[in-house]
Amino acid sequence: MNSSVRRVAILGGMRIPFARQDGPYAKASNQDMLTTTLDALVSRYGLEGEALGEVVGGAVLKHSRDFNLVRESVLGTKLSPATSAMDVQQACGTGLEAAIVVANKIALGQIDSGIACGVDTTSDAPIGVNEDLRALLLDANRAKTNQQRVALLTRLRPHMLLPEIPRNVEPRTGLSMGDHTAITAREWGITRQAQDELAVDSHHHLAAAYERGFQDDLVTPYLGLERDQNLRPDSSLEKLARLKPAFGGPEGTMTAGNSTPLSDGASAVLMASEEWAAAHGLEPLAFFVDAQTAAVDHVHAREGLLLAPAYAVPKLIDRHGLALGDFDQYEIHEAFAAQVLATLRAWEDPVFCKERLGRDAPLGAIERAKLNPNGGSLGAGHPFGATGGRLIGALAKSLHEKGAGTRGLISVCAAGGEGVTAILEGA
């Protein structure tokens, strides 16, 4: 057994522009988008015919036929068919979790190279057969005689023709993610103004990143889209102020402008050992240092559904003797502006840090200029499985620009009260 742990290099990221639900990618399947994205990464890093250690990825909204989505996508790329693949799934944490799996395998010497990827479509969504009809059809399948089959037919009712459409709802609370976050926003006193400011920053930062060519080798055009469809470079507080509340009732502070839209897209990240990178003439952009997950009890203890990263990050940085302020860049997934602001406020709050985290002092504030400086999910959109890859690719590149030894923190909240966080270090 290998007892040594290797440094894990991030060599590059790739994604297609993110589209809004029922936009240009309305008829693209998860497999279409993922195959295109993987192939773009393969071309960019000259991996044609290469047998990588493993490709790990997933989608949140998945057809049952896509049980082997990543493997099937790999088979459609120019990678060697000898590249194994597997699907993982952890809601919005899927992309980052995929990277953790790849990183851990590389670190332990089980593989030398791999791709972490993720994809989601909210347009080409899986629609299920009505539960009652499904039960009836399965019974019919089990029936042995025609008489039994006819008898079953009499159980057929009109309502059974209504399909099961995937809903963005927490199974145990019946509340949507937006509803949950509206509660969190109120609990933490997050104002509409603060949320709109974060949203405007997200659009402006992303637009600037495109303008200065930062995205050139991170994004590959797809189906006529060259930039994220959701991006509004001219977004402004005045425009956002006109929007009506979308969650939290008529007095709510959350709008379509400061919440991420449902979107379609895919992303992928190439990771490898330093030896493999050197052997392939590829320069590491950053190293994948460590990761930490956490979960909250949003059901019984009524904790904020999307506040799990607030618990994960302190564990993660403590393990490395780091303070929250010790990072050069923070990539906090903007599921909702309120979620980001509540997380930041939680880290600054003496009561939260004492009562929930058991710390004598708050973690403190972060420098806002270091938060999502190249845009966030509010600007780019958020195809669930693809966000982790977008964050890793962009942060690795950014840290590389900042120089070796610079540190970056990734934080992603996920349905089910979960959170995934990671540390990258510039190479």
Next chain:
Amino acid sequence: MADRYTELINTPIGKTIAKQIGLPAPVVLERFDPNRPVIDGPVLFGGAPGATLGGPVAATLAHIGAETYTPLQEELRSAAAAAGLDAKIFNAETAGAEQTFKALVFDASGITDSTQLVELHRFFSPTIRRIRSCGRVIVLGLTPELVSHPRQRVAQRALEGFVRSVAKEVKKGASANLVYLTPGVDARLESTLRFLLSPRSAYVSGQVIRIGSSANAEEPDWSAPLAGKVALVTGAARGIGKAMAEVLARDGAHVVVLDVPQAAEALATVAADLGGSDLAVDITSEDAPKLIADHLLEHHGGVDVFVHNAGITRDKTLARMDEERWQLVLAINTSAIEAINAELVERQAFRANGRIVCVSSIAGIAGNFGQTNYGTSKAAVIGIVNAYAEEAAGLGITINAVAPGFIETQMTAAIPITIREAGRRMNSMSQGGLPVDVAETVAWLASPGSDGVNNNIVRVCGQSLLGA
């Protein structure tokens, strides 16, 4: 036990009529219930920048398990964290209208000049309508006379006018009170905060309470703060005195009930009901002080709490009043207190952390037609408190007085209805108080945790318009 009008006005039809024609609409005040928490609802705790009392306030709120909210202020959040108070956040800008509070507590100690008084407006203006029925407003400040900087003294003095005005605005049986603390002293706030937050202070509103330094650190068992204590109540055969004996006994004290020999039978019943003891003495008799001191020292090894409740009225306009009426009222209401106190102190009958609680009256503050004798005697009670407070502090005891306003008793029931109704309604609660309201206030002053409360006159009057 609400009066008839209050009962009537709280029926559905009564409420409608009262609203239509603008009648006073008293609510049935919540009273102490041992099965309820200290405060039955969320508390919003705010403060002006630079507030210094966050620590003790947060500690009390944590001890009583109050569901607490604070605005997003670093000082308050830190104080809460240090006290182990799991305080939630309140932001008036984002909070829904359904977010209401049972109490608003505001630490104004950080206000150092009149321009900063706007902090009161900033905190209370968006929150005052969020106060629930029978809710509480408590403002904490620094005792102005003990503040050295003139502008700070002015600003702290101003709090009184604010609190008294708020007390008149809150309605729905809610109260507002001001607590002044000695600057730079680690005052013990818990006993007083518990009292003001809880239904025990139902009929106390528009009051200013001054808390000084604590002579000792006796931490009461809050469910029975007077456990192990001996309390004597004069005039305890009936009325308010009886209620005092009951509440003191409920709070754990062994109560010695005292009244005139003519009331010996009723007195014995009270004592038996409370598991206390009785002492039938005419307090105006020459040997009364000695008899009382003897009894306390022989049977109880001293006394912890002495409540000078016995009092009478002998009303006549001054021109028609004979000297006998004058003398009798003064003898019972004033001179007897002086004589008994002198004897108890002389004989060292007070045990450590002892309490003297006197009973003054609104009449002693505002004066009353036909009560020149009574008004004099009750103003004298205030004089007794003021005159002996320093000496008492030296002995490790406190001396304070309660000043009841219109309390529903047999005595007030005998007042002609028009005058009675006027007395009843001319206060912020639009109703008379109950004997238990006075008794609860006495029990708070008597608590071992109230050692910082000395030389206070606390009115139990629902913020009566008289003498305000």
